[in-house]
Amino acid sequence: MTTLISKGRARWLRDLPSRAALALLNERRLRLWLGKRHEAALQRHAPDLPDLDPLGNHIVETLNSKGVCITNxxxxxxxxxxxxxxxxxxxxxxxxxxxxxxxxxGQQFIIVPPAEIVRHPQIFRLGLHERLLDIVESYLGLPAAYDGAAINYTVADGLEIATRKWHRDREDRRMLKVAVYLHDVDDEGGPFECIARKDPVRNDIDGYHYEFGYDAMLKQRLGADYANDLTSCTGRKGTVVFCDTARFFHRGKPPTGRDRAAIFYSYFANPPRHPFLCERSGISRDEALGMIEGLSFRQRRAALWRREVPPIMRLIPSASV
Ligand SMILES: O=C(O)CCC(=O)C(=O)O
Ligand SMILES: [Fe+2]
Structure with missing residues (x-):
């Protein structure tokens, strides 16, 4: 019990700078200015966006209309x-x-140890494939930053905890998670779920505040019939789910029938609005550097996105996962 309290306190203290930074960036004048700068960056980059093939176009269009697109x-x-x-x-x-x-x-969020991914760098490097970077860049409207890969392991205990609660990710205004299923995932096997309804709050006008979503809150924010727009991403091994986890409420459905394992690749704009809420994979910066040897300038730039974060923001330690 005492250990739990001191762990909670250590976490609270560690996250103090990132909480303060988020509050500062939400200050009215600053957030409106940042919003305008972001709009200008989108416009400047628009002529340089990559050309996509028909599948890429379909993914980006579906993401824009529904926030989620399932492919393989x-x-x-x-x-x-x-x-x-x-x-x-x-x-x-x-x-x-x-x-x-x-x-x-009692551990709520479980991933395969990141050291295993470092030992198998092809898992990390797959997320930097030019085809994926093209899709991400087209969707975000800005060069992609790559936050690495995590293998989420979800034990079938049916508990509604951590990322099994409805939430929006905090890294940036828009972002993409690309989930790759490592085995068949059915309705009892913890499919990734997303609600294709725009949350009317959390933007450059209202600021960015984060909390978990419960039924009453989701009804109030998204509409009483929000469940009609719920996509439950069941699928075979090799299913790939693209989702804007920043703009849309999502969760891993609590699994009851069998455990679920999936790779989650993570992307946002380079640089993101909240760099201190990124770096969620547990892979260190040095380890990432070691895995990108021989890749193109664009791929390396995506993986080394922190280099483009303004120096003052780089001083803020990353919040705990
Ligand atoms: O495990 C899941 O299906 C959800 C994971 C999640 O919310 C995330 O990676 O942002
Ligand atoms: Fe999430």
């Missing part, structure tokens, strides 16, 4: 992607007993 690795035709799924699947299977012990011990 075969259609995306990314070389080496199936091998990545196989190695990530093996890692998550080996990790399963430990994940169940952690869940029993």
């Amino acid at each position: 690795l075969d259609d995306l035709r990314i070389p080496g992607a199936h091998d990545v799924v196989e190695s990530a699947w093996r890692l998550s299977s080996d990790f399963a007993p430990q994940a169940r012990t952690l869940a029993k011990g």
Whole structure:
């Protein structure tokens, strides 16, 4: 009990600078100015956006209209992607007993140790494939920043905790998570879910404040019939879900039937509005640097996005996950 309280206190203290920074960036004049600067950056970059093929266009259009688009690795035709799924699947299977012990011990958010991804850099590098960067850049309207990969492991205990509660991610105004399923995921297997309704608050006019979404709050904010726009992303192994997790409420449905393992790739604009709420994968900056050798300038720039964060913002330590 005492350990829990002191852990909570340590976390509260650690997150103090990032909470203060978010409050400052939400200050009315500053947030309106930042909003205008962002609009100008979008306009400046518009002529340089990449050309997409028909599937890329379909993904970006669906994201714009619904916030979520489900596709698969075969259609995306990314070389080496199936091998990545196989190695990530093996890692998550080996990790399963430990994940169940952690869940029993009360840990709410469980990922395969990031060191395993560092040992299998092809998992990380897949997220930097030019085809994905094209889609991300077209959707965001700005060069993409890549926040790495995490293999989320969700134990089938049915609990509504952590990312299994409805929420919006805090990194930026818009962002993309790309989930790749490592096995078939059915309705009892914790599918990723998203509500395709625009949240009327949290923007450059009203500011950015974050909280979990409960039924009454979602009804009030999104409309009493919000459940009609709920997409539950069940799918086979190799299913790929693109979702703007910053603009749309989403969650992993609490699994009851079987555990769920999926890779989550994470992207936002370079630089993002809230750099101190990024770096969620547990992979260190040095480790990321070690995994991008030989990649193109654009891919390296996406992975090394922190270099484009204004120096003063770089001083703010990242909030705990
Ligand atoms: O595990 C899930 O399905 C949800 C994960 C999530 O909310 C996120 O990565 O932002
Ligand atoms: Fe999320």
